[in-house]
Structure formats: structure tokens, C-alpha cells
Amino acid sequence: MLRVCIIGASGHYRYVLEGLGPRIAVAGIAHGSEGETLHQLQAHMQGRDIHAPRFDDWRHMLDTVQPDIVAVNCHFGDHARISQECLLRGHHVFSEKPLATTLDALAELRQTYARSGKQLSAMFGIRGKPWFQAAHAAVQAGRIGNVRLMQAQKSYKLGARPAFFSHREQSGGLIPWVGSHAIDWLQWFSGASFRSVSAQHSRAHNGGNGDLEVSAQCLFEMSDEISASLSIDYLRPANAPSHDDDRIRIVGTRGILEVRDQQAFLFNDEAASAQTLALPAERAIFASFVDQIRGSAPCMVRAEEAFAATQASLLAREAADSGNKLLF
Structure with a gap:
């Protein structure tokens, strides 16, 4: 046990x-x-x-x-x-x-x-969602060729956040908390490593939540000359049908993949119109971590990936604070 x-x-x-x-x-x-x-x-x-x-x-x-x-x-x-x-x-x-x-x-x-x-892993559990699993499998199968561009989005409702969110030293800020999910997607889908980052973030219109940023943009240069951008916000309307709106668009040499609205869409040279990918069962990240501890299968988020996504998030936050492009 x-x-x-x-x-x-x-x-x-x-x-x-x-x-x-x-x-x-x-x-x-x-x-x-x-x-x-x-x-x-x-x-x-x-x-x-x-x-x-x-x-x-x-x-x-x-x-x-x-x-x-x-x-x-x-x-x-x-x-x-x-x-x-x-x-x-x-x-x-x-x-x-x-x-x-x-x-x-x-x-x-x-x-x-x-x-x-x-063993160590981080709670990047969105990887396990069926629509992300389907899109990742398509990229791994070469259905869009070589990845060249990526555009990701994390949009949340602000709601009533706990008090510690208002203090940078306790919460870390918008990019490391919300943006790190999508930063993890960028390395996961591309298999590339981060080379540099430019970023901007803002606390304007944060509903009186102290240090909390509510909007941000990041631009990453990755290995193999891959370019990746990311928008992050807490500006999703309160009456929206879901708390979050997660998206990624991946452009390759053979086609394009889009994840949005809990679906995965593929447009490539296989067909004249976009294909809606079949969705697999959801994967539970903690169960995957237990599998690794027991030696039966690797965890879906390796420790090295968790460290890399965290480092990229923190450097992106520093780039936004300083207004400078930072190298990894």
C-alpha cells in the first residue's frame, strides 16, 4: 500500500x-x-x-x-x-x-x-485532457510535419481569489501560475527547448487584487527556430459558460492543429477540409505519477519537463518586469 x-x-x-x-x-x-x-x-x-x-x-x-x-x-x-x-x-x-x-x-x-x-512531478494535468491527448498524438504521428509556429491561450475568470493571490511573493504572479500550463504545452508539443523570451504583463483592471497581474503576453524563441506566443488573462466574462478557455494552434510543414472548445481539429494534406479528431479517454496525472514510482510506466510529466516549464515561466515574468529580452 x-x-x-x-x-x-x-x-x-x-x-x-x-x-x-x-x-x-x-x-x-x-x-x-x-x-x-x-x-x-x-x-x-x-x-x-x-x-x-x-x-x-x-x-x-x-x-x-x-x-x-x-x-x-x-x-x-x-x-x-x-x-x-x-x-x-x-x-x-x-x-x-x-x-x-x-x-x-x-x-x-x-x-x-x-x-x-x-521521483518528482508537477500538476500540469491539462496534458491529460482528451483534446490535448488527441492533438499531441497527431503531432507525434507526423500529421502536421515539423512544428514551426505555436500560439497558445489561457483565459480564466477572475472570480474571488484568495488573499494570497494579491501578493507576488506568495502567489508568484499571473505568468507562473496560469501561464505555466501553456508554457508546458509549448515544450510538450514541439519537443523543443526554450532559447529566449520577451514578455509584457499588466495589473490594470485587476479588481483591487493588489499585485495580481490580469493580462500578459509572451513570445518565446525555441530551438530549431520555432516561434511560440502565449496570451494569458483573468478577463474571461463572469457569465461565460466555463471557467477557462484553453487553446493552442500548432503550425507545421504539412498542416495545422487547433485545440479549442474541448475539441482537436486537424487540417493537413490528407483531406480537403478540417478533420475533428477522435478523443481518447482522459489520463489522470497523479495515477501516471504513481505508475512511475511503481516502475510500470513513465509519468506523463517528467521532472525535467516540470523544471523547464517553471524556469521558462519565471524568466518570462522577469522579462515582463524588466522589459528586456532574456536568454535561457
């Missing part, structure tokens, strides 16, 4: 609850950041008939439970520090993204991971 502890409830803890399977159980929960509550996590656990003790101190929980896996899911500015200690204690780490909110903290976490002998 694999034992999982969850530290915090500020991000996508549902990935853990949805990815539980045979011989794996939640063995304890605790808050990870000052002022953090666990009410929603406890409610979702009860709804799934999952029972685990709550601890007042996450270190005491780890000492008591000795879990195999720790899901780090607290305020984003605390991810790196807590993940690093979990690795040093000998636990596998499934972290909310971004892995860190500063480049120095990311470098320290990367060094600790490299020495730990443990």
Missing part, C-alpha cells in the same frame, strides 16, 4: 483524489502555509468517501505517517521550500505548479531533487 500525504489545499489537490487507485490511500492532510484552510479539501474527501486524519503541523504528519508520496499544494511561494524538505526526508513529491516562484529557489530544489533518488 502506497501512503500519500497532502500538504495544503490551495491548488489542484483534486488531481490526487481523482488519481487514487488500488493499493494507494491518503494517510494524512495538513495545511502548509500561514492562513491556509483545508475546508474545501476535506469536503471533497468526504464526497469521495476518503478518510484521513488532519494534522496541525505538516512536519509532524510526515514524522508520524512516513508517507511514500507527498502532494505539495500550499501557497505557491512555499512550494519549493516544502518540496525540498520532503525530498530530503525521503519522500516522492507531487507538487502543484509552479515548482518555485524564484529562480534561486528553483535551482536549490533542482539540486536537491538530483541528489535525492526520489
